[in-house]
Amino acid sequence: MMRLFLLLLICMLSVSSLVAGNREKMSEESFTLSNFTDEERNSVSCPTRGLFDSSGLYVADLSRYTSKDWSYPLRGGKVISPFGGSRKNHQGIDIKTYESDTIYAVFSGRVRFSKPFFGYGNAVVIRHYNGMETLYSHNRNNLVNYGDYVHAGQPIAIIGRTGRATTEHCHFEVRINGRPYNPDLFFDCSCHRLRPVKVIVSSSGKIKIIRLSPKQDTIQSPQKIGRDN
Numbered sequence: 129m130m131r132l133f134l135l136l137l138i139c140m141l142s143v144s145s146l147v148a149g150n151r152e153k154m155s156e157e158s159f160t161l162s163n164f165t166d167e168e169r170n171s172v173s174c175p176t177r178g179l180f181d182s183s184g185l186y187v188a189d190l191s192r193y194t195s196k197d198w199s200y201p202l203r204g205g206k207v208i209s210p211f212g213g214s215r216k217n218h219q220g221i222d223i224k225t226y227e228s229d230t231i232y233a234v235f236s237g238r239v240r241f242s243k244p245f246f247g248y249g250n251a252v253v254i255r256h257y258n259g260m261e262t263l264y265s266h267n268r269n270n271l272v273n274y275g276d277y278v279h280a281g282q283p284i285a286i287i288g289r290t291g292r293a294t295t296e297h298c299h300f301e302v303r304i305n306g307r308p309y310n311p312d313l314f315f316d317c318s319c320h321r322l323r324p325v326k327v328i329v330s331s332s333g334k335i336k337i338i339r340l341s342p343k344q345d346t347i348q349s350p351q352k353i354g355r356d357n
């Protein structure tokens with residue numbers, strides 16, 4: 129009888145841990161960061177395999193993010209050149225702070241690229257668990273290597289002017305399936321906040337942004353800005 133009771137208890141415990149494990153997995157936007165192909169290792173921009181669901185859509189809900197889930201890339205930074213802009217083909221934004229400032233990962237994920245790349249100079253590309261990719265370039269030096277797992281707010285590079293750059297700054301891009309989108313759609317760059325939006329992108333590249341209310345009032349970047357304060 130005792131043995132039967134113990135067996136029953138073990139069964140119940142394993143079922144509940146299985147359920148808890150599943151719940152944990154479902155609670156994050158778990159995009160698989162599988163082994164990267166040669167193209168992914170060697171190019172800053174390439175499509176993301178398995179990004180779209182069966183109806184051909186990519187969806188990310190940034191309104192669910194709390195302060196520990198994201199970071200502004202350069203705390204205290206000012207945008208000195210917008211997306212598109214007069215240069216038309218500017219695929220990101222240029223953010224300037226001060227010499228040798230630290231650049232932070234905006235979301236958690238895995239480093240897909242970390243080395244010099246033509247005019248980008250020293251570049252870091254992170255593929256995030258939410259399926260987006262972010263790029264940080266012209267770095268004096270990169271602090272992370274290919275394949276590293278990084279968390280939101282982790283230092284990943286030191287600002288510089290390597291590659292085609294006339295001043296020390298960070299060229300920052302947000303890409304979805306390899307296409308660049310205006311980072312200002314996701315980040316309010318004037319007050320360094322993550323926008324509480326749902327992002328929907330079709331496989332053709334069309335993007336729809338739905339404004340939502342932030343789930344928590346902790347959506348502002350958690351860490352105080354360094355020397356600029």
Ligand SMILES: [Zn+2]
Pocket residue numbers: 209218220221222298299300
């Ligand atoms: Zn730029």
